[in-house]
Structures are given as C-alpha cells and as structure tokens.
Amino acid sequence: MPETRFRHIADRLVSEYAELPPGTKVAGEHEIAERFGVGRAAARAAMQELQRRMLVRRIKGGGTYTAKRIDYMISADRAPSWSRTVRDAGAVPRSVVLSCDPLDLPHDVAVHLGRAPDEAGYRLRRRSFTDDLPASWGDEWVPVDVLPQLPTAIRHESSLHEILRQMAGASPERASSRASIEVASDEVAEGLECATGDPVWLVESVNRDAASGRLLCFTRRWIRADAMRVVFELGGSVPSADAPG
Amino acid sequence: MPETRFRHIADRLVSEYAELPPGTKVAGEHEIAERFGVGRAAARAAMQELQRRMLVRRIKGGGTYTAKRIDYMISADRAPSWSRTVRDAGAVPRSVVLSCDPLDLPHDVAVHLGRAPDEAGYRLRRRSFTDDLPASWGDEWVPVDVLPQLPTAIRHESSLHEILRQMAGASPERASSRASIEVASDEVAEGLECATGDPVWLVESVNRDAASGRLLCFTRRWIRADAMRVVFELGGSVPSADAPG
DNA sequence: GAGTGGTCTAGACCACTAC
DNA sequence: TAGTGGTCTAGACCACTCC
The missing domain is CATH 1.10.10.10 (Winged helix-like DNA-binding domain superfamily/Winged helix DNA-binding domain)
Structure with a gap:
C-alpha cells in the first residue's frame, strides 16, 4: 500500500x-x-x-x-414504492412531478406491460429526493385504462403507489425487476443533478395488482449510486449476520 | 454541457x-x-x-x-456457476484456486446455511478471470459433510458447480442471492488487482440442491464493476426491447 | 464580492512494466 | 533502458453559489 x-x-x-x-x-x-x-x-x-x-x-x-448512503431494498416481498422504501431506511422521501403527459406506449414499454404498441398511456416523469438531496429520476408508464385520472390525481398525492391503491383499488407488487449499474449520460446526469459519467443505478420494474395479477405500470428509474446503496434480494430476504434465524 | x-x-x-x-x-x-x-x-x-x-x-x-464489460446475469432460473454465466455472455472463464482450507463456519455463514456455528466446513478462495482479465475474487463456503473430498477434487476440476453435480449428485440452484455496489477495501482491491476505492459488486448467494432443497454452499464474491455489468433479475426474466414476446 | 470546485499549464520525480 | 501511469508543485483563470 x-x-x-x-x-x-x-x-x-x-x-x-x-x-x-x-x-x-x-x-x-x-x-x-x-x-x-x-x-x-x-x-x-x-x-x-x-x-x-x-x-x-x-x-x-x-x-x-x-454524505450518507441510504439502503434501497428491492425484493419480491417489499412494496414497490419509493416513499415506503426510503422511509424504511430511515430517511425522508420527497418526489417532484416534472411532467405527466399522455403518450402512446413505446414499443419496449408495451412489451413489458403485455400491451399492443401505441396503446394510450401516461408518462409520469419525476425527480425524487432523500432528505432533500436529489437521488432518483425517471419515468413511470401507466396505461390510460388503468388509471384515467392520473394527471389530476398526481397533483394532490405524489405517491403513485398510494394513488393506485386508493383510486384504482389495486395492491401493487413487483412482478419483475431488473437492476444494473450504468454510467450517467448527459440526460440522466441532468435529471439527477450529477456529473456525466457518474455511476448510477438503472432499475426497471413491472408492477402488478397482487389480487388480480393485472399489470399496472412499468418503471424505468435512475438512482445516484452515491445517494442509495441498492440491495437486490432474490428468493426471499437473506438473513443478515446480526439478525440470525 | x-x-x-x-x-x-x-x-x-x-x-x-x-x-x-x-x-x-x-x-x-x-x-x-x-x-x-x-x-x-x-x-x-x-x-x-x-x-x-x-x-x-x-x-x-x-x-x-x-476494455469490454461482460454481462453477469443473476436470476432464479439461471445456473449459479461462474463458468456458465461468463460463457453465456460470450467470454472465456477461468478460475484459480488461491486456497482451500478446512475451517469452522463463521457465525454469519452458518446462519445462511442453516447450520450451527463452528460446524466444520471448507473455505474455497478463488480468483476468477474473464478473457484472462481478473474480474472476481471471493470465498465459497461448503460444509464438510456436503462434499468431504472437495480439497482433492478442486485440484482437477475448477468448477465447483461441476464438482457438486458429479461428486455430490446435486443440481445446484440459487436459493437466495443479494447484490450491491460497494467500494473496494485494501484487501478486496488486492484480490481483484484494482485500486482501493474502486467500485465493486458484492454478491452473496446461498445455493441449494434443486431436487432435495438441501443447502449446499454459501458464496461471497466481489466482482470488478469495470469488468462485469451485473444484471439482477427478480420474478423471471424481464423481456428486453429487441426480444419482444 | 468572496469563496468554491472545475479546469488547465509547464514543469518535475517516482515506481512500475515491458523489452 | 525506455516508456507508462501515479503523484505533486506553484501557479492561473473560470463559472458558479452564497450572502
């Protein structure tokens, strides 16, 4: 050394x-x-x-x-909610809606949601914070028929998870999820207020209603690696060393 | 910009x-x-x-x-094997055994394997390469009763996955797995032949026999982020954009 | 306006690798 | 031995933020 x-x-x-x-x-x-x-x-x-x-x-x-890194836990048995996940880690979550536009579902999004390409959807673009520091940025795609009133609802309640529960009567859970480390492009760096080339997480998830299995939304979210320590769990929570059993 | x-x-x-x-x-x-x-x-x-x-x-x-980053895919339906995973990504895998010592299972390892602390096990420490570039370093813990002949077997066949199949008659699969990005400590940096503070993956997995459900081994492996693009999949493979259906 | 981090020059010495 | 990346000096100007 x-x-x-x-x-x-x-x-x-x-x-x-x-x-x-x-x-x-x-x-x-x-x-x-x-x-x-x-x-x-x-x-x-x-x-x-x-x-x-x-x-x-x-x-x-x-x-x-x-700085302090917050644990962002992803597993099948945890709620797919930014607010919940951040709060569970002991930090204060906040989200700001950047845009919520009616757009046809792009090809790849439609595939994830089992829809035909060009079906009507909403693209909800948000920036999220932990303890008022920018930590996440990305899009949520919701088919219009799942939640027609999304644009008005999102003005009063910033948690999409809560809106889906209350207005669509759904219990969102992760159907599938995929995470990897990438290098921030100019666009992503701007969204996350970091430098181009910084290490960032890319998390893509499909959420469904726990009861009916109906696919609800597709999320493509970038997360600053210096803000969150993403932990991905497969096959149930791995018990940690200080919590045996 | x-x-x-x-x-x-x-x-x-x-x-x-x-x-x-x-x-x-x-x-x-x-x-x-x-x-x-x-x-x-x-x-x-x-x-x-x-x-x-x-x-x-x-x-x-x-x-x-x-340089080129290789995709390292982790999901429930993929074999928990370095060689397989690397080969699937189109690269040439290689592993070098650094040590294979009989040691009592540490507390945290015993918990993961559902064993009593201080039960007898082997700690298999290896460095792995992709296309002859150092990419991974870490330990595999195997209870002695699962594979008593491990120290001699590993001299002839470098794939633990293959040894478990052939000599223990097991079909290893992932029982649970956990991945996160960390910062290389001095020890990890030495094992990976990179600089202290470089971004590295920490992947911890428990493998079991697909038929009996018996827990076979616990793996704690560090992977260079510049060598592998670890992709973690939950709930089945998320279809990619260019492979719809 | 003062202070900050980001960029940049034109040098220098070193430990290390490859030949 | 020649070349490489790693470290370091002593300056400098800039864009930006905070007050």
Missing part, C-alpha cells in the same frame, strides 16, 4: 468526517491544501478520493458536504 | 476506441497531451474520464487498453 500524500490526507479526513452528521459542510480544497502544506493537486486528489468512496458530496461553487 | 478541453478529447477518443477490439493498447497520457496540444493534466483528465466510463483499463507502468 503506497504511502502517498493524498492518501494520507484522505484517511485523516475519513476519520474526522466519520463523526460528523450527514450534510455538514467541511473544508474546501484550498483550505485543505493550506492546512496540510501541500499543493492544490494533492488536496484535490484527496477530496476526490472521498467522493469516490461516496463519503462526501461536492457542489461546484457550493462546497463539500458529508 | 460545458465544452471543456478534456471532455472534447475524451469524446474524440470514445469514438476512436469504439472501433477497436477489446484489449487493444492505445496511446498514453504523454502522447495524447502532445497530439492535442494540451498539458498533461488535461490529457490525464480525459483518460480518467474514459476509465470512469469503464471503456479502458489502465495499468501502472503497463499502458492503457480498451
């Missing part, structure tokens, strides 16, 4: 920042360079190391802040 | 490298700096951008080479 300057600085800062609550503003590059008596390149390398380890969030012109 | 120098260089190189077969050696930092008439910092930023996008692999003192 090389004993480089920036690595030494990074390790120091890791232990210092570990005791700070998430969201605390910390020293900037210039200050770190001065404090440790190094050039800005070394100080910058140290800060970028912390960012790579997802321990801080850096905002151009704004500063550097301690 | 900012029109920075390094971004312009990176975009140029992306389109140039796209036509090269994986593993091709490409120009180094110094050469890029000269070619585009920029300082080394700009050239370096461009190369690091390509590395972040997982398009190249860089080896200290060795050079920069074009």
Whole structure:
C-alpha cells in the first residue's frame, strides 16, 4: 500500500468526517491544501478520493458536504414504492412531478406491460429526493385504462403507489425487476443533478395488482449510486449476520 | 454541457476506441497531451474520464487498453456457476484456486446455511478471470459433510458447480442471492488487482440442491464493476426491447 | 464580492512494466 | 533502458453559489 500524500490526507479526513452528521459542510480544497502544506493537486486528489468512496458530496461553487448512503431494498416481498422504501431506511422521501403527459406506449414499454404498441398511456416523469438531496429520476408508464385520472390525481398525492391503491383499488407488487449499474449520460446526469459519467443505478420494474395479477405500470428509474446503496434480494430476504434465524 | 478541453478529447477518443477490439493498447497520457496540444493534466483528465466510463483499463507502468464489460446475469432460473454465466455472455472463464482450507463456519455463514456455528466446513478462495482479465475474487463456503473430498477434487476440476453435480449428485440452484455496489477495501482491491476505492459488486448467494432443497454452499464474491455489468433479475426474466414476446 | 470546485499549464520525480 | 501511469508543485483563470 503506497504511502502517498493524498492518501494520507484522505484517511485523516475519513476519520474526522466519520463523526460528523450527514450534510455538514467541511473544508474546501484550498483550505485543505493550506492546512496540510501541500499543493492544490494533492488536496484535490484527496477530496476526490472521498467522493469516490461516496463519503462526501461536492457542489461546484457550493462546497463539500458529508454524505450518507441510504439502503434501497428491492425484493419480491417489499412494496414497490419509493416513499415506503426510503422511509424504511430511515430517511425522508420527497418526489417532484416534472411532467405527466399522455403518450402512446413505446414499443419496449408495451412489451413489458403485455400491451399492443401505441396503446394510450401516461408518462409520469419525476425527480425524487432523500432528505432533500436529489437521488432518483425517471419515468413511470401507466396505461390510460388503468388509471384515467392520473394527471389530476398526481397533483394532490405524489405517491403513485398510494394513488393506485386508493383510486384504482389495486395492491401493487413487483412482478419483475431488473437492476444494473450504468454510467450517467448527459440526460440522466441532468435529471439527477450529477456529473456525466457518474455511476448510477438503472432499475426497471413491472408492477402488478397482487389480487388480480393485472399489470399496472412499468418503471424505468435512475438512482445516484452515491445517494442509495441498492440491495437486490432474490428468493426471499437473506438473513443478515446480526439478525440470525 | 460545458465544452471543456478534456471532455472534447475524451469524446474524440470514445469514438476512436469504439472501433477497436477489446484489449487493444492505445496511446498514453504523454502522447495524447502532445497530439492535442494540451498539458498533461488535461490529457490525464480525459483518460480518467474514459476509465470512469469503464471503456479502458489502465495499468501502472503497463499502458492503457480498451476494455469490454461482460454481462453477469443473476436470476432464479439461471445456473449459479461462474463458468456458465461468463460463457453465456460470450467470454472465456477461468478460475484459480488461491486456497482451500478446512475451517469452522463463521457465525454469519452458518446462519445462511442453516447450520450451527463452528460446524466444520471448507473455505474455497478463488480468483476468477474473464478473457484472462481478473474480474472476481471471493470465498465459497461448503460444509464438510456436503462434499468431504472437495480439497482433492478442486485440484482437477475448477468448477465447483461441476464438482457438486458429479461428486455430490446435486443440481445446484440459487436459493437466495443479494447484490450491491460497494467500494473496494485494501484487501478486496488486492484480490481483484484494482485500486482501493474502486467500485465493486458484492454478491452473496446461498445455493441449494434443486431436487432435495438441501443447502449446499454459501458464496461471497466481489466482482470488478469495470469488468462485469451485473444484471439482477427478480420474478423471471424481464423481456428486453429487441426480444419482444 | 468572496469563496468554491472545475479546469488547465509547464514543469518535475517516482515506481512500475515491458523489452 | 525506455516508456507508462501515479503523484505533486506553484501557479492561473473560470463559472458558479452564497450572502
């Protein structure tokens, strides 16, 4: 293990920042360079190391802040709801509707929902936050006949899960889901307010009504890897080490 | 979108490298700096951008080479076998046994396997390759009574999946599995021959015999994110856009 | 306007790899 | 031994955010 300057600085800062609550503003590059008596390149390398380890969030012109990753659990027996999932992890969820347009279902979406291409649907585009930090961005596709009143309903209740329960009388559950790590394109980076090329999750899910099996919606959502630690569980929850049985 | 120098260089190189077969050696930092008439910092930023996008692999003192990510599919209906999974993705798998020691099952492993702590087991530690590039590293835990002859068998056949089939008469399948993205510790980085702090997958799985349901082994495996694009599927394969039906 | 992170120059030395 | 990527200095200008 090389004993480089920036690595030494990074390790120091890791232990210092570990005791700070998430969201605390910390020293900037210039200050770190001065404090440790190094050039800005070394100080910058140290800060970028912390960012790579997802321990801080850096905002151009704004500063550097301690960060916390939230667990986003995906499994067959958990509700397919952003609010529920985030709340279960101990954070505060929030969603903002960017658009809700009537559009024909694209080919790939129609396939996922077992519909004919060009059937009428709604594309609900939202940005979601954990503790008021942007964490997720993406589309929800709902066939019009599943929920004709979606555009008006979404103005009063931001949880699609709740709307489906209350207005469509459905109990949404995951029919299938697929997750992978990708690299943020320009469009995704803009939606997530991160940099192009940052690591992001792509989660695609099809939800159905638990009682009837009817397919309800298709979700294509990007999630910032520095905001959420997506954990995908197959075949029931794997018991964790500190919760035996 | 900012029109920075390094971004312009990176975009140029992306389109140039796209036509090269994986593993091709490409120009180094110094050469890029000269070619585009920029300082080394700009050239370096461009190369690091390509590395972040997982398009190249860089080896200290060795050079920069074009890279390719292999799909590693995990779902209930796929065989829990490294060789099979890699071969299915069109690459050549290889595994090297680092150690195979008789050890008491640690607490957490015993819990996963439904055993009492401190029962006798084997810890099989291996490094695995795709197209001769290090891609995975981790442990397989097998209770001794499942496969007493494992240490000798693994000397002749590198696939644990095959050994379980042939010598234990079992048909291994995934009982449960759990995947997340983590940041490489020093130990993991050494096992994967990557840098500390690089993004890596952690995949933990419990495998059972399809016929009897008997739990066979527990796997804790780290996978380089730049080598494999892990895709996790829940509730059956989600049909892809170009394979409707 | 002050401070921040992002970009960039023109050098330098080093450890490492390949030959 | 030549070339590579990794680290580092001591400056600089910029766009951006916060106040």
